[in-house]
Amino acid sequence: MNEGQARKEIATIAKSIFDRGLTHGSTGNISLKLSDGWLVTPTGSSMGTLEPEQISKLDWEGNLLSGNAPSKEAPLHLAVYEERPSSNAIVHLHSSCSVALSLIEDLDEHDLIPPLTAYYAMRVGKLPLVPYFAPGDKALAETVRRFSGKHHAMLLAHHGPVVAGSSLSAAVDATEELEATAKLFLSVYHHRYKSLTSDEVKELRDKYPIKA
Incomplete structure (x- = not known):
């Protein structure tokens, strides 16, 4: 996929995410690796009206090469890519049910949602809670770095999910599965309730390993 195609793919997926209410206003961001850098949605932009040429292109030191100024969460994305070389895309949303989940006390902070469905076990796996830091805080990016070595999906407290994938479609699928399962869990x-057994989860993960 060339840069032009990548920009169009991000804009198309961003609009779909916005139109279906998975993010709102100017919240959330998406990034995608290129052969000569990476793309990330720009600061202050709405996913519902994003134009391909507005998307920020950065080098691997975080310098802006083209497009509008990048999201303030760009360091967070960069930290995940540095810790997970196999990941090619990242989706970060402020999706309502996932954020609500991050506010509930007394859940297992190492794994917030039990394996309620096969597809959650296959696409998300374990979901740790990342402690709260203000959006854009350098400490947030460094904390996410520590989690991302072991987890391709995580939930930022009072903020929203961060999900990495081997492709943009894989990252989006896992993010949507997380939000749907968060809604189910809240209900x-x-x-x-019954969740899948550890043996059932192992069978799924052995047969359908997460690629992220």
Whole structure:
């Protein structure tokens, strides 16, 4: 995929995410690796109206090469790429159910959602909670770096999910699965519920390993 195609893919997916209410206003950001740098959605932009030429192109030191000024979360994306060389795309949203999940006390901060469905186990796996830092804080990027060595998906407290994937479509699929499962978990949280067994989860992960 060349740069022009990559820019169009980001803009198309961004609009789809916005139109379906998975993010709002000027929240969230998407990035994608290129052969000569990487693309990230620009600061202050709405995913619903993003034009391909507005998307920021950066080098691997974080310097702007073209497009508008990058998202203030660009250091977060860069930290994930540095820790996960196999990842080629990252999606970060402020999706409502996932954010709500990050506010609940007494959940397992190492793995917030039990394996309620096969597709959650296949596409997300474990979901740790990253402690709260203000958006754009350097400490947030460095904390995400520590988590991303072991996890391709994580939830920022009071903020939203960060999900890396081997492709943009894989990262988006996993992000949508996370949001759907967060909504499901919130609906059964105060009830008795069944999750997949550890053996069932192992079988799924052995058969369908996460590529991120």
